[in-house]
Amino acid sequence: MRATLLTAVRGIELQQVADPTIRFPTDALVTVTVTCICGSDLHPYRGDAPTAFPKPIGHEFVGVVSAVGSQVETLAVGDLVIAPFAISDGTCVHCRNGITTSCVQGSFWGAPDRASVPVGGAQAEQVRVPLADGTLVRVEPGTDPALLPDLLALSDVMGTGHHAAVSAGVTEGSTVVVVGDGAVGLCAVLAARRLGASRIIAMSRHRARQAIATEFGASDIVADRGADGGAQVMDLLDGVGADCVLECVGSQGSLDQALAVVRPGGRLGCVGAPFFQLPAPQLFGRNIGLQGGVAPVRAYLPDLLADVLVGSIHPGRVFDLVLPLTDVAAGYQAMDERRAVKVLLTP
Amino acid sequence: MRATLLTAVRGIELQQVADPTIRFPTDALVTVTVTCICGSDLHPYRGDAPTAFPKPIGHEFVGVVSAVGSQVETLAVGDLVIAPFAISDGTCVHCRNGITTSCVQGSFWGAPDRASVPVGGAQAEQVRVPLADGTLVRVEPGTDPALLPDLLALSDVMGTGHHAAVSAGVTEGSTVVVVGDGAVGLCAVLAARRLGASRIIAMSRHRARQAIATEFGASDIVADRGADGGAQVMDLLDGVGADCVLECVGSQGSLDQALAVVRPGGRLGCVGAPFFQLPAPQLFGRNIGLQGGVAPVRAYLPDLLADVLVGSIHPGRVFDLVLPLTDVAAGYQAMDERRAVKVLLTP
Numbered sequence: 302m303r304a305t306l307l308t309a310v311r312g313i314e315l316q317q318v319a320d321p322t323i324r325f326p327t328d329a330l331v332t333v334t335v336t337c338i339c340g341s342d343l344h345p346y347r348g349d350a351p352t353a354f355p356k357p358i359g360h361e362f363v364g365v366v367s368a369v370g371s372q373v374e375t376l377a378v379g380d381l382v383i384a385p386f387a388i389s390d391g392t393c394v395h396c397r398n399g400i401t402t403s404c405v406q407g408s409f410w411g412a413p414d415r416a417s418v419p420v421g422g423a424q425a426e427q428v429r430v431p432l433a434d435g436t437l438v439r440v441e442p443g444t445d446p447a448l449l450p451d452l453l454a455l456s457d458v459m460g461t462g463h464h465a466a467v468s469a470g471v472t473e474g475s476t477v478v479v480v481g482d483g484a485v486g487l488c489a490v491l492a493a494r495r496l497g498a499s500r501i502i503a504m505s506r507h508r509a510r511q512a513i514a515t516e517f518g519a520s521d522i523v524a525d526r527g528a529d530g531g532a533q534v535m536d537l538l539d540g541v542g543a544d545c546v547l548e549c550v551g552s553q554g555s556l557d558q559a560l561a562v563v564r565p566g567g568r569l570g571c572v573g574a575p576f577f578q579l580p581a582p583q584l585f586g587r588n589i590g591l592q593g594g595v596a597p598v599r600a601y602l603p604d605l606l607a608d609v610l611v612g613s614i615h616p617g618r619v620f621d622l623v624l625p626l627t628d629v630a631a632g633y634q635a636m637d638e639r640r641a642v643k644v645l646l647t648p
Numbered sequence: 649m650r651a652t653l654l655t656a657v658r659g660i661e662l663q664q665v666a667d668p669t670i671r672f673p674t675d676a677l678v679t680v681t682v683t684c685i686c687g688s689d690l691h692p693y694r695g696d697a698p699t700a701f702p703k704p705i706g707h708e709f710v711g712v713v714s715a716v717g718s719q720v721e722t723l724a725v726g727d728l729v730i731a732p733f734a735i736s737d738g739t740c741v742h743c744r745n746g747i748t749t750s751c752v753q754g755s756f757w758g759a760p761d762r763a764s765v766p767v768g769g770a771q772a773e774q775v776r777v778p779l780a781d782g783t784l785v786r787v788e789p790g791t792d793p794a795l796l797p798d799l800l801a802l803s804d805v806m807g808t809g810h811h812a813a814v815s816a817g818v819t820e821g822s823t824v825v826v827v828g829d830g831a832v833g834l835c836a837v838l839a840a841r842r843l844g845a846s847r848i849i850a851m852s853r854h855r856a857r858q859a860i861a862t863e864f865g866a867s868d869i870v871a872d873r874g875a876d877g878g879a880q881v882m883d884l885l886d887g888v889g890a891d892c893v894l895e896c897v898g899s900q901g902s903l904d905q906a907l908a909v910v911r912p913g914g915r916l917g918c919v920g921a922p923f924f925q926l927p928a929p930q931l932f933g934r935n936i937g938l939q940g941g942v943a944p945v946r947a948y949l950p951d952l953l954a955d956v957l958v959g960s961i962h963p964g965r966v967f968d969l970v971l972p973l974t975d976v977a978a979g980y981q982a983m984d985e986r987r988a989v990k991v992l993l994t995p
Contacts, residue, residue, distance in 0.1 A: 394888050395888075395912050398912070539741075564745065566750070574932070585918065585941040586942060587941065588749070591938045592915065592935070592939075
């Protein structure tokens with residue numbers, strides 16, 4: 302089969318590799334229907350994260366089960382399934398607490414599983430899925446293929462945006478600011494609307510992304526950043542600040558932006574990998590809370606899937622470029638140059 | 649009248665000063681019945697915090713109203729009142745949001761008020777109270793004088809311990825660890841029990857404090873600290889960690905202790921002035937939340953007062969040394985040397 306490998310900084314190659322096989326009785330094999338490129342894939346691509354080459358890459362996919370191990374109980378060959386970006390057993394105490402990304406048996410695509418056996422990346426034709434009963438979410442037969450982008454968004458970005466909103470405590474009537482207009486930030490807007498926020502201010506400089514934010518439920522767009530952008534947000538919020546700020550970038554600038562617009566006693570929901578220092582005295586003096594992290598997308602998937610299936614949310618709108626898997630390298634270039642919000646790939 | 653001044657590092661003096669007077673129509677004057685020394689008073693006393701000498705000191709008191717300004721509506725001469733450690737108007741947006749310590753007109757005892765007029769400290773015979781309607785809480789006439797220590801504890805430590813518990817999200821059935829066995833840590837145990845925690849592990853090395861923690865509802869005591877103490881707590885929690893950790897110290901050691909015993913997805917409630925660095929990647933990787941800060945004691949006071957008046961909580965048990973105000977310097981020494989948990993002073 303063919304799989305995408307990161308062979309060097311900015312070196313994306315679709316290579317012929319050995320077909321995956323069932324290695325454990327709890328494994329399944331999945332033939333990928335749709336996969337995509339994540340903003341976080343750009344960290345190793347750009348050389349921002351230490352990486353051992355060649356690295357199998359990609360961690361979001363929807364596909365069809367092609368084989369199951371002898372202990373797989375809930376899935377059968379032919380099932381359409383969504384794979385979240387982390388592998389989890391669904392039964393350990395952390396999974397039961399809803400933090401599936403801290404699963405005691407957990408692992409990630411493109412890395413060794415709990416038994417140190419390599420697992421492939423998702424930008425490929427087939428993937429071996431460890432702990433298939435816990436990891437995969439089955440989609441009812443007969444689902445409209447037009448929903449595939451929405452289903453794929455549930456692998457990561459929609460669940461991660463939702464995690465930002467949940468972590469920040471968004472509830473009916475909350476005032477919300479979303480910092481970051483990538484796919485996750487846009488999904489955070491959608492998640493905040495879904496949870497009943499009364500006001501959602503999206504900070505975005507890009508016209509196309511502003512349009513999606515508005516479609517997803519943003520009540521206001523602020524295009525400026527830094528002190529100017531912060532002042533405009535504070536004006537919109539009567540000088541008080543927001544109940545909840547969804548920090549969907551992870552840079553020092555975005556954290557500082559978030560802190561500048563949260564009200565005393567408010568909370569930040571942080572889902573951007575944190576390349577920042579936290580100012581403890583400022584948080585303490587203003588009673589600003591902070592929650593979030595690696596999103597337990599698997600735990601949120603059933604509820605979000607139900608909303609996708611009834612058509613009340615369309616997170617797949619974040620995909621603005623569709624390419625065949627053979628053009629995966631062009632997809633990375635488009636995202637790296639911010640010509641695309643998010644690239645969907647079809648093997 | 650006489651008031652306590654910090655005249656130098658470790659220089660506590662009860663001096664004759666001018667009687668306070670009504671300066672604004674919203675002021676009240678209060679004759680102090682009981683006051684006390686706070687662990688946070690030790691920061692300037694020890695020279696750990698930059699301080700301009702002489703500093704009027706003390707921020708917790710219960711007393712009797714002796715005069716009211718023309719615009720004071722809810723209080724009358726003769727009323728018994730509790731003063732929280734921060735001055736607040738009770739009407740601004742932050743007060744209405746429950747963050748009275750961020751009041752737009754707020755200030756603190758022993759510092760200038762909103763109009764830059766000095767306000768005295770609480771370790772004194774009389775105090776001018778700005779924004780009296782917002783700041784003070786009236787106690788029903790006929791209240792048993794034996795409850796005075798409990799009422800006084802509502803000025804700060806009980807409300808602050810409660811803030812730790814609320815900030816950490818303690819609710820029915822939570823597993824809780826309390827780091828710190830000062831008066832606030834002990835009150836945090838009591839607050840966690842009051843909120844329905846199913847298990848409360850108090851970390852304390854001091855036999856007398858352990859006894860109060862147990863009386864306040866701790867289910868387990870862990871005397872060791874650091875790696876050993878952390879391992880013992882984790883053993884008690886089946887290796888999972890606590891839902892909620894109440895960090896009532898503020899040092900790097902206590903924060904690290906808290907992080908070592910919180911479960912993935914759990915939350916720290918932080919109320920010790922933060923002399924620590926926050927490890928953002930660790931918080932993010934394990935989805936550990938953080939909330940807390942300068943406790944909005946005024947907002948919590950009515951509910952906690954109701955429990956004191958019916959006798960369901962006795963936070964005044966943290967006072968283990970009672971001295972006349974004339975011995976205030978000896979009180980500081982006793983707390984500085986950890987011979988007393990908390991010293992109550994009677995003018």
